[in-house]
Amino acid sequence: MAKTDFLTADMTRRQFMKISGKSLAGLTLSASMLSLFGCSQQQVDSGAVATWALPQGLLVVNADLCTGCQRCEINCTLTNDGVCSSYISRVKIQRRLNLDGAGNGLLSGTDNCFVYFPDTCRQCEDPACGNACPQKAITTDDRGIRVVDTDKCIGCGACHDACPWHMPTVNPETGKSSKCIACGACVAGCPSGALSIVDWDAVTSAAQAAYLDL
Amino acid sequence: MAESYGWAGKILRVNLTTGEITTQDDEKYHKYIGGMGMAYRIMYEEAPMELDPYDEKALVIFGVGPLTGAGVPCSGRMNVTFRSTWSKGHSIIDAHMGGHIGSMLKYAGYDGIVVSGISEKPVYLRIEDGNVSLEDASEIWGKGTFAANKWMVEQNGREFETASIGPAGENLVDYSTLNTSFGNSGGAGLGAAMGNKKLKGLAIRGTGSVKVADPKKVLELSNYMMGNLIGGNNNHNVPAQPQSWAEYSATSGKNRWSGAPGRMWKKAPGGPVDTGEQPYNDINKVALRCFKGYFDFGAPAAEYTVKNGGCSSCPIRCYTEYDVDPLADYDLPTHNSNTCMPVLYGTRVYPDGVHDFKYEGDGTMVINLAWSHAVDDMGLWDNYGNLNRDLLWILRMPREEATKYISEAEYDSLPWEWEKAGDPRWEVELIRRMAYGEGDLSVIAKGTLAMMEKFGLPKSWLDRDDGATNSNLIYNGFPNHHGPAEAWQVGMLYNLVYNRDCMIHEIVCETGSGAPYEVTKKVMEDFFGEGCYDKAKAYTPINENKAKLAAYCVNDKNFHDSATLCNWMWPMTQSPSKERDYHGDLDLQADFMTAVTGETYTQAGLQEDGARITQMLRAMTAISFQQNCGSANLRQEHDAICDWVFDKDPDFKAFEEGTTKLDRADMEKAKDLFYDVFGWDRTTGVPTRETLEKYDLADMADDLEKRGIYAQNTAAAE
């Protein structure tokens, strides 16, 4: 690697964009990066850690820290919908507590399993939700976030069906789809730090430090 | 149905005899808040105390409230009201459970479920928003709760939250529960109340929402609470070990703010997670504060802990989720999650003690986790430890003495070699026998009073000063719950009110915290008046402020089980914040009620609302006692206190430094003051007509009058 690849916050963010939404399993992290993400290499190796490159920082999800309290869903819906709900939350934990569809969740085995963690929109480069929308209602807003234009949305659910992770959810009360707009409410209110956002300056500094060590 | 905030606006009514399922607008119950309060009103109006608890018309009422599922921290509770089959008077009683199912019921659009009738065949209640049906449960009837919950989720989908009764409930064992697979349970005989109706469980999915009048305010108040007021579990306001930001810590090293540097979740899949320091104003570390396993078992807990868990909406994760691998050697499940009684009392049934399994000092923990999984699977309740205490009482006897109570054949059929070896299969076998009602011994799971009757034990058996086998404060079949040992006369008084253990934590949250006495005293006296807060084991005679505080605790708890809020955390009496001089904010629960419902609530008003529920409880208790005990004189029949409370610690006099014993005359005076606060007749402890009318319960006063209960008061006074 070259120091110049991580010279500014913007450059660092673009680098992390390449693996946005993916587990870091299979990669080795420097000590300073581990410290910054608040995780261990063992957690990385076990697939517990995934990152999302957002404008305001790098979202780090640490599955080992998630205690299933649903406060991410609460903060999401109170902030974005003005109501409290689980189903329409843009970050999903309740539906993953019992069975997450990937072999985890309380009831996934013959004995209880305590592996469960939240999942959210990956802000895909090539968004299946947006491509599938017959109304072209999922667009990129002036903040660079893919959002649902509720004037256009007809609540058909094509976005939900098309998304490989079924993240967009049609609100049965409004008939409109809702998807993550990277507002950060879930992270700010996460009481265990299972969700955190590391600002790009810090990631850039850690990358620079790692470069110096090499 | 009128649009309303907080409340879903309707309740479900399910008749298991006819299969009829309807909904009802519930606005008329809003003055009873919800949950417990709403259920008490419905029970009074529709299922009189004359009914046998197992009558077809008897009700089981699941209730949540305006704050459940509304995003308020520590609001993931569900109250279930039914009739006791095992405590004196067979009166009205509640089970209380946490988890995720209460908020899910709200998201499905209901404030409660009123279940009546008896089904012909085993069924479970499936709720998916407006689609509600009774489904065949014959596949899971007879199965443990873990298998039953898993089956219901697999049948219906992963977004369903489920709860199930186990064999104990199906077999009408009085000590029985309703359970989720995370270990959340409602006890008090709820399993049998549902088993009698052939109702195996609930499966609920809600895609709706709880409408909130001022969502921004709810978020603000939540952040204010989490950044300024909340402590550890039981709202303990200092950490268990010194932390650099904190002035104080619990010298004993033991309180429920038990996360600390070096205390780790060692079985986390990605390696040890250190719970570290958790500064009081760091919202993103609140969930690391309580490490309940460490509080319960010390260092061995860390070896087996995967992570913390708990209920929907709550940042204080008071459940510990364990992988206790030594249990695999006994073909027992190793992953279990719980808090509270199921993990605390298993060792009681090993009179010869337990041994270490894998780490130094882990014996208690391994045995208790095996107990926890087995009772949860069987859906067996322990009546706050009376099951274990009563079992210990007989199990520790020599054979010739024990066989006076159970047959020699039964005694010899017990796998004693497992008891002697400290083998976890011993307790599992005992639990199985209890849950299936096998043998004379299983009368213990029908209740302490049933056991005393069967074994011919006199009333004075409850007067014994032996904490290991007797914790009953009164003669009604249930034990001490944070009574005088932690809360002087106040604790004794609030233990008098219910028809099960009181489940009141308003005082133990302070006395168990470990903060300096003078610091907490100032908080308590500023809120509740001079002289209300005694020093540990240095009690003072009763005074009016103590009686008022005891009544406050009862009313506050009733509000919590109606709203619903968790009484282990609420109200926010203390704070970890030095800047606040460690004062919490008692008004916060009213502020949340206002923000959620859009109607104006005050803390004083909530006390009135809680008191209305207390009065309903007391009036219905009087009716039950008249029916089932021949007298509605509650002072004599319900509120009489066992001798050991006054006679323990023979080397100490009451009020001397060093004892928690109480004084008989002082306690009678305490009852007078307590009854005065509530407006109960001093002679009989029954709410007066004036009192009931004040709480808009004139119909109950008329009823008591008609039943001759007031005439009985007059006669007793003379």
Next chain:
Amino acid sequence: MLFGRRKPGYTTTVDGSVDPEQAVLELQKAELAAKKKPKAEVFDIDAASETARRLKETGSTFDGSAAKTGEDVIAAVERETAELAAKQAAEAAPEAAEAAQPDAAKPELLDFLAGEPEAENDPFADRPTKTAPELPELTPAQELAGYIRARSAAALITPHALLLEEVENADELLAQMPADPQCTDIVTRAGAKDTYYYSNANMSDNYAMIAQLIEDKDLCVMFAEMVRFNARIYPSATPLKYFQRSPYGLAPEVIEQTWKAMQENPEYADIEELTNNQNERFLFSTKHLTRRYAKAISDVDDFCD
């Protein structure tokens, strides 16, 4: 912004009558101005308390040498923290340490990222990446205060001798602090052998007392002071195991030796031992507690939840 993340060191609480959103913003502004925690952005990782935890556990060898060369002290503490965390992780879990070694089969994150093709359709391409605001220039005294503050956030008090080692004109700078409104949180505590500095915004006074007693390295005095403090303030007897726990971390043998030495010294005649009903041993001070009451409050009653 509704989700004001509260940091250790905030000394202001949210007044119920004030708009919390505004209050949090005010707090953040105040914090930035005081440079107590330079990274006051709402979504920052709380490096300070992570630092505190890790340094405390590992018995830091952090010598602050970075401060001399002008490196940001917080960055230095963070770097040291990362190194210590890695070292600690290596000690705690050898298998993890192995995994942490650069591994030919397992690419390093940054190398991997640099080698991957650019992401197409970057949804945020037009949006400037958020960066922290520029901070004002600091005076040398403020720099030194920042160093003390960072150590306090890491649960360390700072001996005067260490400051003299670090900065030639330390005394001159320390003398300037009381008059500087940005340094009012820097306070001192006199120990037996030195004076100790800490930020009372980042460390409690009672914890500073404990940290000072630990730094003074006179175990008998430390035991006596803490046993008396606990008996007077809570009041409670002090379990011998208390000194095994964080932040003392003493071995049981050391605790036994210390208590034995104290029993031979008349200065500690008020310190006595008792055993509770669970066979656990405690110390208490007869200046503040009677034996009868100390025993009673040390006994553990039948535990219920």
